[in-house]
Amino acid sequence: MILNYSQPLEVTNLTSWLDATLRSSMPEFWVLLIEFVLVGVAFLAAYAVIALILIYAERKITAFFQARFGPNRVGKWGLLQSVADMIKILLKEIIKINRSDRFLFFTAPFFMIVASMATFGAIAFGKGLHAIDFNIGVLYVTAVSSLGIIGVLLAGWSSNNKYSMIGAMRSGAQFVSYELSAGFALMTIVVLAGTMQFSTMIEDQRYCWNLFNGHISSLIAFIIYLISGHAETNRGPFDLPEAESELTAGYHTEYSGLQFGFYYLAEYLNMFIIASIATAVFLGGYMPVQIKGWDAFNGIMEYIPSYVWFFGKTGVLIFLSLWVRWSFPRLRIDQLLNLEWKYLLPINLVNIVVMVILVLSGLTLKDLLPSFF
Amino acid sequence: MSSVSKYFSGLFTGIKSLLFGMSVTWKELWTKKVTRQYPENRATLVISDRWRSELTMPHDANNEHACTACGICEMNCPNGTIKVISQMIETEDGKKKKSLDRYTWDLGMCTFCNLCVITCPSNAIKFENTFENAVFTREKLKQQLNREGSKLREKKKEQPATPKE
Numbered sequence: 001m002i003l004n005y006s007q008p009l010e011v012t013n014l015t016s017w018l019d020a021t022l023r024s025s026m027p028e029f030w031v032l033l034i035e036f037v038l039v040g041v042a043f044l045a046a047y048a049v050i051a052l053i054l055i056y057a058e059r060k061i062t063a064f065f066q067a068r069f070g071p072n073r074v075g076k077w078g079l080l081q082s083v084a085d086m087i088k089i090l091l092k093e094i095i096k097i098n099r100s101d102r103f104l105f106f107t108a109p110f111f112m113i114v115a116s117m118a119t120f121g122a123i124a125f126g127k128g129l130h131a132i133d134f135n136i137g138v139l140y141v142t143a144v145s146s147l148g149i150i151g152v153l154l155a156g157w158s159s160n161n162k163y164s165m166i167g168a169m170r171s172g173a174q175f176v177s178y179e180l181s182a183g184f185a186l187m188t189i190v191v192l193a194g195t196m197q198f199s200t201m202i203e204d205q206r207y208c209w210n211l212f213n214g215h216i217s218s219l220i221a222f223i224i225y226l227i228s229g230h231a232e233t234n235r236g237p238f239d240l241p242e243a244e245s246e247l248t249a250g251y252h253t254e255y256s257g258l259q260f261g262f263y264y265l266a267e268y269l270n271m272f273i274i275a276s277i278a279t280a281v282f283l284g285g286y287m288p289v290q291i292k293g294w295d296a297f298n299g300i301m302e303y304i305p306s307y308v309w310f311f312g313k314t315g316v317l318i319f320l321s322l323w324v325r326w327s328f329p330r331l332r333i334d335q336l337l338n339l340e341w342k343y344l345l346p347i348n349l350v351n352i353v354v355m356v357i358l359v360l361s362g363l364t365l366k367d368l369l370p371s372f373f
Numbered sequence: 374m375s376s377v378s379k380y381f382s383g384l385f386t387g388i389k390s391l392l393f394g395m396s397v398t399w400k401e402l403w404t405k406k407v408t409r410q411y412p413e414n415r416a417t418l419v420i421s422d423r424w425r426s427e428l429t430m431p432h433d434a435n436n437e438h439a440c441t442a443c444g445i446c447e448m449n450c451p452n453g454t455i456k457v458i459s460q461m462i463e464t465e466d467g468k469k470k471k472s473l474d475r476y477t478w479d480l481g482m483c484t485f486c487n488l489c490v491i492t493c494p495s496n497a498i499k500f501e502n503t504f505e506n507a508v509f510t511r512e513k514l515k516q517q518l519n520r521e522g523s524k525l526r527e528k529k530k531e532q533p534a535t536p537k538e
Contacts, residue, residue: 064402064406065398065401065402066401067401067404067405067406067407067408068406068407068408069406069408069410323395323398323399323402324395326398327391327394327395327397327398328391328394342380343384
């Protein structure tokens with residue numbers, strides 16, 4: 001109760017009040033039903049809104065990196081640009097492709113969007129803003145997010161177009177390779193944290209983020225996770241599945257209207273999901289910056305709502321991803337596979353052993369300096 | 374160099390060059406934006422004098438132009454955009470003389486090749502750099518270049534050229 005007064009801006013206050021009011025007037029079954037529907041609607045809305053914000057932010061930041069202004073005609077500073085784009089995409093015709101595998105062609109975008117939506121549900125947005133909190137959260141996220149590749153492969157296969165096919169095969173090779181590094185990088189941190197549950201993992205990082213706790217080993221895992229996450233989302237220097245100079249638009253060449261919109265949406269949300277998992281695992285998730293012993297400072301930091309911390313940290317990582325995207329030229333397919341199999345994976349395997357040694361021999365920052373962290 | 378040291382030196386030089394690339398783009402992020410926003414910057418817009426977008430016939434203060442209606446521009450125009458319509462008038466001393474009635478130019482047909490201006494023997498026409506020529510119908514692109522009531526600039530007979538000393 002005291003927490004409610006000290007943190008007036010937390011959404012937990014609203015959700016617990018809603019739960020209490022519903023429970024006072026209804027049997028449990030209906031309460032749960034209504035809450036599930038509300039959570040679902042909130043997630044779908046958040047999914048769309050975050051994608052719109054990301055598209056706008058990406059276009060603006062891209063423009064700034066290229067010394068341009070970016071969208072600035074639709075609304076103040078072009079703020080309504082992505083809304084206008086969304087309306088345009090919704091109004092476009094969904095074209096039926098002759099001699100394509102009609103059923104697979106129509107199901108492929110749903111695989112993509114369902115995979116990204118299911119991962120989205122496991123993200124901890126803030127205190128009490130956490131829909132699914134499995135005790136195997138990290139495993140769940142890695143497993144479900146890789147379902148999206150089925151959508152990509154199906155799209156490439158069913159389009160009956162060689163560009164789509166090559167794009168999808170490249171994407172498959174890329175995704176399967178980099179999934180391995182991303183999984184190993186997360187495993188390294190699971191070794192350190194001793195849990196796979198996001199909520200406990202975040203709570204343990206109150207005074208010391210995992211990035212600092214495992215120092216050298218964590219840092220390597222963090223960088224590898226960012227690189228492989230970036231590659232999994234088919235963006236930046238790793239966008240060769242949709243290399244427009246060779247493959248028109250890759251696996252979504254034949255898609256139009258809303259179906260293309262699904263791929264577009266999923267691409268941006270995957271970027272957000274990768275950044276938010278990295279935030280939760282390495283940067284303490286929604287935990288405010290806290291220093292042991294500085295109670296006044298901690299109190300002020302606690303006053304800033306947890307979702308602001310979450311979106312702030314995620315935003316920094318998304319900016320990093322855009323920065324990388326507009327700095328480096330696109331990799332060739334052999335360079336891409338070299339980077340994964342000759343560099344990231346061996347380094348990762350050594351790194352996970354180093355982390356085990358660090359944890360077992362008590363060399364983590366928390367063990368070394370228990371009074372500070 | 375052994376393959377092991379090659380592997381590690383390659384890795385570290387790679388990381389170094391990637392970080393250098395990122396520092397370059399970071400600096401680029403804060404540079405001044407080069408975009409010029411056209412309708413807003415009309416006041417400061419600079420268009421080169423050599424830019425050809427509108428044919429004009431300069432008139433002086435007395436509403437006189439230099440066109441003798443010889444028709445050389447019309448003959449040289451590859452697209453037939455120029456029509457020189459002349460009339461015969463009688464001067465005070467009773468001579469018959471060809472004079473310009475209407476000089477029409479069709480912007481929509483013009484390729485801005487400048488042949489008319491180059492070949493004009495009396496420098497009566499020139500291209501301007503006023504480029505905002507969009508209109509809603511093609512008819513409006515057909516312009517008459519000589520003004521209403523204008524006439525040929527007479528050669529100054531009362532002041533013969535001073536002989537060289």
